Amino acid sequence: MEYIGYVNTAYYIEQLEAFVLSMKQMPCSFIYYDEKGNGQRQNWKLFISSLNxxxxxxxxxxxxxxxxxxEMMFFLKLCASKNIRIISLKDSLDTSDVFFPKVSTQNTLNVIASMTVTKGQAAFDDFQAELLSDKFHEKKLKKxxxxxxxxxxxxxxxxIMSRTGYHGKSNIYRILHMFNVELEYPTMVRSKQPGVGVIMRNL
Structure with missing residues (x-):
């Protein structure tokens, strides 16, 4: 039942000293630091693995x-599975409601929402891309x-092609095969005209 801290020194440089002091006063038995140039964030991985x-x-x-x-969702699920308490100093968030007892649920939701925006568009785009992907998949299934x-x-x-917008009969048959629909193939009807053999297919 230890307090373990993590600090990414690339952000909030002016306030880091005060935050680190607060961590030490809790007291944190160990604080992991990631430097600005450490793209692999090795100490973040060590921080995660050290949590019991x-x-x-x-x-x-x-x-x-x-x-x-x-990354945030992975961390929240990990903490939930191990009954790990989370304290976020700048966000005034404590999952045990001890340090910041008057903070509302709305504040917690705002923390999560603002994180995806302030970390840069890429993080928000990742989440948005997932939603768009789901919508595209749902639309495709409807077709x-x-x-x-x-x-x-x-x-x-x-x-069917006219109503659904598919081009080529092969697309229609591919979908039917995909869902194991029993096919009734076109019947062959021969009609004879003088000197010409014509094959007609009922579609």
């Missing part, structure tokens, strides 16, 4: 500690369902 069940993780702030939204439903209802391949 029922410890207290002390941060300068969320946007000082986390590089992106996914797949439309193809299958129309085919099962007896519409022709040409009608």
């Amino acid at each position: 069940s029922n410890d207290t993780a002390v941060l300068v702030s969320f946007d000082n500690a986390f590089c992106n939204f996914n 797949y369902r439309m193809v299958i439903n129309m085919y099962n209802a007896g519409y022709s391949i040409k009608e």
Whole structure:
């Protein structure tokens, strides 16, 4: 049940001394520092691996500690699974409600939301890209369902292509094969005209 701190010295340089002093007064048994030029953040990894069940993780702030939204979510899930208390000094956040008992839930949500913005557009874009990807996937599945439903209802391949916007019959058959739809292949009807053999397909 130790207090363990982490500081990224690339941010809030003017205030770091005061934050480090607060960590030492808690007292933190150890404080991990990452220097500005350390792109690999080796000490962040050591900080994560040093946290045990029922410890207290002390941060300068969320946007000082986390590089992106996914990193933050990993940390929150890790702390939840190990019952690790989180204290974020600049954010006035304490998951045990001891240091900052009057801080509201709204403040906590604002901390999370502002982190994705103030860390730079890249972090927000990562999260936004995930949402857009999910929306695109959902839209694609709706088109797949439309193809299958129309085919099962007896519409022709040409009608399905016209309604769904797909070009080429192979796209329609690919979707039907993908979802194991039983296909009724076109029937062959021969009609003879003088001197010409014509093959007609009912589509």
